[in-house]
Amino acid sequence: MPSDFALKAMNSIHRVVLKVSGGKVGWNASNMPVLELTTTGRKSGEPRSVMLTSPVQEGDDLVIVASRGGDDTHPSWFVNLRDEPKVQVALGGKAKQPYTAHIADAAERARLWPKITADHKNYAGYQEKTEREIPVVVLKPAAG
Secondary structure (H helix, E strand, O other): OOOHHHHHHHHHHHHHHHHHOOOOOOOEEOOEEEEEEEEEOOOOOOEEEEEEEOOEEEOOEEEEEOOHHHOOOOOHHHHHHHHOOEEEEEEOOOOOEEEEEEEOOHHHHHHHHHHHHHHOOHHHHHHHHOOOOOOEEEEEEOOO
């Protein structure tokens, strides 16, 4: 499983690619839109940002997967938004916008998981690597 160092390094490299390309490269990966998710650190109270892919979009809602590559522990961003669901999302190089995150319940996950794994089989492989049920998170634009 990827270490925290490896995950942070991948995110840093991704940000460098975005910066060097003037935002022209890096907003799509494996046929998925890439987003920058900013959560509030559950311990620090400070903003924490991570680059993630969204394998499914429904209208303005973005679906993300807390896979952490099939690790047995949840990613930090997931536990942050579990504790504070008000997040910020930057998509396609646009300015951050307020979103509200919710963790899909069993019925919603059962509906979304086949959509996620149909085109992105890596997520099914991640689920096979761990005993934890990998959470699916829906990001909804916050009501203005």
